[in-house]
Amino acid sequence: MRAGGTTAAHAARRTGPPADAEHVDVAVVGAGLAGVGLGARLRRAGRTGFALLERADDVGGTWRDNVYPGVACDIPSALYSYSFRPQPAWSRVFAPGAEIHEYVRDVARSEGLAPHLRLGTELTGARWSEDEAAWRLTTSRGPLTARVLVTAVGRLSEPRVPEIPGLGTFPGRVFHSARWDRDLPDGLRVGVVGTGASGVQLVPELARRAASVVVLQRTPPWVLPRGDRAYAPGEERPDRAALAEEADRLFEARMAGSAEEAALRERAEAHLRAQVPDPALRAQLTPDYAVGCKRALFSDDWYPALQQPHVTLEPSAPVAVEGSTLVAASGARYEVDVLVLATGFETTRPPFAHLVAGRGGRTLAEHWADGMTSHASTVVHGFPNLFVLDGPNAGLGHHSALEVIEAQIGYVLGGLDHLDATGVPLEVSAAAEAAYTREVDERAAGTVWLRGGCRSWYVDERSGRLTLLWPGRAAEYRERFGVFDPAPFAPEDVTAAGQPGTRPFW
Numbered sequence: 171m172r173a174g175g176t177t178a179a180h181a182a183r184r185t186g187p188p189a190d191a192e193h194v195d196v197a198v199v200g201a202g203l204a205g206v207g208l209g210a211r212l213r214r215a216g217r218t219g220f221a222l223l224e225r226a227d228d229v230g231g232t233w234r235d236n237v238y239p240g241v242a243c244d245i246p247s248a249l250y251s252y253s254f255r256p257q258p259a260w261s262r263v264f265a266p267g268a269e270i271h272e273y274v275r276d277v278a279r280s281e282g283l284a285p286h287l288r289l290g291t292e293l294t295g296a297r298w299s300e301d302e303a304a305w306r307l308t309t310s311r312g313p314l315t316a317r318v319l320v321t322a323v324g325r326l327s328e329p330r331v332p333e334i335p336g337l338g339t340f341p342g343r344v345f346h347s348a349r350w351d352r353d354l355p356d357g358l359r360v361g362v363v364g365t366g367a368s369g370v371q372l373v374p375e376l377a378r379r380a381a382s383v384v385v386l387q388r389t390p391p392w393v394l395p396r397g398d399r400a401y402a403p404g405e406e407r408p409d410r411a412a413l414a415e416e417a418d419r420l421f422e423a424r425m426a427g428s429a430e431e432a433a434l435r436e437r438a439e440a441h442l443r444a445q446v447p448d449p450a451l452r453a454q455l456t457p458d459y460a461v462g463c464k465r466a467l468f469s470d471d472w473y474p475a476l477q478q479p480h481v482t483l484e485p486s487a488p489v490a491v492e493g494s495t496l497v498a499a500s501g502a503r504y505e506v507d508v509l510v511l512a513t514g515f516e517t518t519r520p521p522f523a524h525l526v527a528g529r530g531g532r533t534l535a536e537h538w539a540d541g542m543t544s545h546a547s548t549v550v551h552g553f554p555n556l557f558v559l560d561g562p563n564a565g566l567g568h569h570s571a572l573e574v575i576e577a578q579i580g581y582v583l584g585g586l587d588h589l590d591a592t593g594v595p596l597e598v599s600a601a602a603e604a605a606y607t608r609e610v611d612e613r614a615a616g617t618v619w620l621r622g623g624c625r626s627w628y629v630d631e632r633s634g635r636l637t638l639l640w641p642g643r644a645a646e647y648r649e650r651f652g653v654f655d656p657a658p659f660a661p662e663d664v665t666a667a668g669q670p671g672t673r674p675f676w
């Protein structure tokens with residue numbers, strides 16, 4: 171393990187790692203694609219002093235948690251593996267979730283992460299200790315201190331359960347799409363709430379097994395043709411770099427009023443026309459907002475599934491549950507045995523933000539009271555030696571999440587090298603965070619995410635800011651932030667920002 175800082179300035183501030191808890195150099199929270207990818211790259215860089223904390227009993231994040239029937243990648247699999255560890259053998263154009271989960275497990279195993287993994291270990295609090303220049307963590311398995319804290323907890327990991335009056339009295343099984351009941355028998359009457367990426371994937375599969383399905387749709391999604399198929403034995407897979415470039419060009423279609431946006435809309439409308447001959451049903455399935463404003467979905471079996479005799483599309487939200495009856499806003503009532511909530515996740519207000527307290531005891535949730543902000547989508551003023559993966563403006567609405575994750579991993583590795591060289595805790599300046607936030611806001615202003623006339627999980631409802639997505643091409647993000655730049659961490663910037671609290675918290 172590389173040592174922590176050794177400069178005189180640093181030595182004056184601390185007397186070595188705290189002795190009353192186990193100390194690690196880097197604590198990574200979350201063993202999904204981001205955490206496992208970072209773990210692998212840390213080891214490859216010769217950094218072995220890290221712990222990978224995971225509250226569940228397995229690695230895999232999204233792909234461990236989402237086991238609903240039909241779960242699969244919704245970007246081409248060829249783009250869905252770490253560039254440093256490509257998976258050339260995906261079975262399908264869009265790999266099934268279980269296959270991706272197995273890939274993540276395989277990477278964790280073969281990259282030697284076992285000694286670092288602490289499964290069943292939930293972070294319950296993290297506080298920056300100014301005096302010790304270290305993070306003090308509390309976990310469900312005891313305390314820990316770390317020079318550097320990296321959160322890799324995912325942006326789609328906390329199910330959002332809607333408040334529907336009477337839901338608690340429903341006599342049958344009720345569960346969220348990310349908490350699938352694996353023992354669900356076939357032949358039941360199922361109600362599904364939600365028509366996002368999860369609902370659209372699971373309904374066609376569910377329809378094969380259920381006696382009946384009613385889908386409660388509050389807002390129709392735009393759906394594009396998918397073209398999924400199994401690869402033939404020995405078939406050559408698409409060239410990753412070429413595919414990545416092609417995918418990145420789709421960002422242009424997210425610029426409101428662009429020709430690319432219009433072309434994408436035409437494709438989606440043509441798909442709907444081709445698959446849904448009934449004009450009344452087609453009207454119910456036609457969104458009234460710009461394509462891409464909410465995530466554009468890919469499916470060839472969603473529209474056909476809705477037209478099966480035992481499947482009903484209810485074009486309104488549930489407003490009450492009365493015993494085993496679902497009451498829709500339209501007044502329609504449906505008797506069901508099971509209720510599936512494909513209602514999405516807590517994204518704009520991530521629960522982990524309440525657990526992380528930086529300088530002066532200020533939490534990330536407090537810092538983000540008007541919506542998440544950062545510099546480079548990864549570092550936050552007032553939170554020294556903290557890196558946030560998959561956090562503010564780190565998602566992509568048009569491309570593989572791994573594009574940004576891998577760039578962020580590169581940034582973290584560079585930050586650690588810098589930290590070793592200087593020994594001075596890394597805190598981004600308030601000015602840099604403000605400038606980045608301004609840039610994000612300016613760039614977001616012209617996109618369908620803000621101008622498309624929809625409500626989505628990409629946008630913070632408090633401020634109306636786009637806080638979940640990077641409003642640009644993935645390649646640009648990678649070029650600008652895939653390598654660590656120490657300039658925005660200038661100490662004088664930090665002082666000028668005048669943040670409170672140099673006092674230790676205990």
Ligand code: NAP
Binds near residue numbers: 387
């Ligand atoms: P989502 O996109 O947030 O969709 C949630 C759905 O539930 C929406 O249709 C929403 O309606 C509806 N809803 C929420 N509360 C409701 C309520 N009280 N009454 C009625 N309807 C309600 O969630 P998701 O489908 O789980 O997808 C989330 C993200 O996960 C996706 O955007 C994607 O990035 C990712 N994902 C990826 C894959 C994949 O790669 N294969 C699969 C699944 C998910 P409104 O639109 O009206 O809010």
